[in-house]
Amino acid sequence: MDHRRVDSLALSAWSADDSRRNSEDEDVHRVMDDASDHDDHVTQDAHIASEQQHHSRFESDGVRYRASHSRPHPSSPPMPSTPVVSPRASPPASESRVSGGLVVVPSTVHMSSISARRKYLVKLSRAIIIYGAPTHRLEEYMSMSLRALEIEGEFSYIPNCMTISFDESTADAAQVKLVRVLEGIDLGRLQDVHDISMDVAHDRLGVKEAARRLDEVLGKSPKFKVWFRILIYGLASACVAPFGFEGRFIDLPIAFILGCIVGLMQLVFAAKYGHAYVFDFFAAVVTSFLARGFGSINDGQLFCFSTLAQSSIVMCLPGYVVLCGSLELQGDKIVAGSTRMVHAMGYILRLGCGIPLGAALYGMMDSNATSEAHCNNPLAREWCFLFVPGFTICLCINLQAKWRQIPAMLATAMAGFCAVSYSTEYLTNHFSPNAQIPTMLGALTVAILASLYSRLSERVQSLWPDFVDFWRCRVQPRLLRRPQADAWPLPSPSDPEANAVPPPGRPPRKVRHSLAAATSLPGLLVLVPAGLVATGSLLAGIHVTAGAVNATTFYLGLSLLQVAFGLTIGLSIGALILYPLGKRRSGLTSF
Secondary structure, eight states: OHHHHHHHHHHHHHHHHHHHHHHHHHHHHHHHHHHHHHHHHHHHHHHHHHHHHHTHHHHTTTEEEEETTOOOOTTSOOOOOOOOOOSSSOOOTTOOOEETTEEEEEOTTHHHHHHHHHHHHHHHHHHHHHTTOOGGGHHHHHHHHHHHTTOOEEEEEETTEEEEEEEETTTTEEEEEEEEOOOOOOHHHHHHHHHHHHHHHTTSSOHHHHHHHHHHHHTOOOSSOHHHHHHHHHHHHHHHHHHHSOOOGGGHHHHHHHHHHHHHIIIIIHHHHSOHHHHHHHHHHHHHHHHHHHHTGGGGTSSOHHHHHHHTTGGGOOHHHHHHHHHHHHTTOHHHHHHHHHHHHHHHHHHHHHHHHHHHHHHHHOTTOOOOSSOSSOOOHHHHHHHHHHHHHHHHHHTTOOGGGHHHHHHHHHHHHHHHHHHHHHHHHHSOOOSHHHHHHHHHHHHHHHHHHHHHHHHHHTHHHHHHHHIIIIIHHHHTTOOGGGSOOOOOTTOTTGGGSOOTTOOOOOOOOOOHHHHHHHHHHHHHHHHHHHHOOTTTTOOSSTTHHHHHHHHHHHHHHHHHHHHHHHHHHHHHHHOTTOOSSSOOOOO
16 A cells, blocks of 8 residues: 555655646747747738838828738737728728738728829819810720729810719719810820820829929929010021912011011010900911011012911911811711810901901002012022921920920921822822812821820930930040949840949939820911911902902811811821720820
């Protein structure tokens, strides 16, 4: 019995000692597990912080994130599964999405995110109207931007007014915004607005930052001053005279003076007093009066009356307005198109009344006043290739284009002029003169080249900076005999990450796709006077008689309509060839 009791006591002591050792081991493992869990949470918190910094695009839209693979701490209660919320739209609570190891958790700021997107769309619509986006594609462009932001709404546009209706998916209601601004043209800031909208559509920029950048663009002052643009008016009149209205070298100084007078009336007096239509009429009267006075010197053998009268008002011709109206009518936008065409016809009537009125006033003072509608001994066509680039540059400056946009605009304008000029000569020699076919071919050429440049602009624009880098990094150090270590090494084409880091002290280059509408607009405006050559002179029916006003008004309106419809057909064919199915992520940004 004693032995059995001793054995049982020893066994119980051994069991107690073993259980004590096991409990100590479990305490040690528990402490190690707690430390490991703490380290895991620290690592996961750092990972979450880096992921949140990387996804700052969605933070700006009012959405918080939490790592989906994080393991809950033993001391914390289990968290219920949270629904996934799209960074742009508010889906049902039953839907969920895990992207990149992150669970998107809705926050109370999400409704303000929808409000921020709507404010961005309102500012975007205001900017594209002010800076001259193609009016017949405004609704399509804004609908694509709205679809990229994943909110519901509709757009309706009439001249100078955009109506926006935002639908409420949770309630049977809608929020309506009315954007009323005056239309204008600023090709430089239009390119900036297009870059911002493309960054938002392709998830490279948040709507709050985009709205801030739009405010900066809208707050910029015009690139060129008014006095400089007045001189550009005169230079444009002098450049357009040889290739558009049979001008000669001796007519260019007088055309410059008359063009400056028109620019002064349009940019200073009309803007100051708010009666633009009156000053347009006065500009036509004054320039026609002075043109006939200069043209009557030496029995019309010194200056050409027709050239001076037409070239001075070329910047007043509503070719762009008629073009936008015809494009809107072709796109089944009846209200906007008909309104714009009626406005353009009223403008043409004022010009058509002012031209013969000024000529008739001078005819009352001089019985020997000339009334020739054509000039003798015009310049050859070879000289026209010298004046077309000058007129294009004047148009680019007047339209506030950026300097880096001008080379492409020059190329498209020259190609379009060549198409119009040679096709006009061929049709004149073989068929009856027709203004629609030459302008159609010219517009088709301009549309194709502008759209191709828009696609390839990223590579084309980087050629000159690459050449400058090559010169500074490779050629210039050798010419100056600097050691190779002082020069920045030129990236190797085989290394895909070689261009990721810019040279020291130099900001990275940002090369964007060009806007096709901005590239093609100066070329299309060059085709207006070039297309008028096929219709004959604008003053073909002028005579100092009682019926002079009606005859000239009808002829001027008919000539502009023929040119505008020819441009419309050419642009439509060009868009059909290059974009037969449209564009998926953004609206078509060409005419």
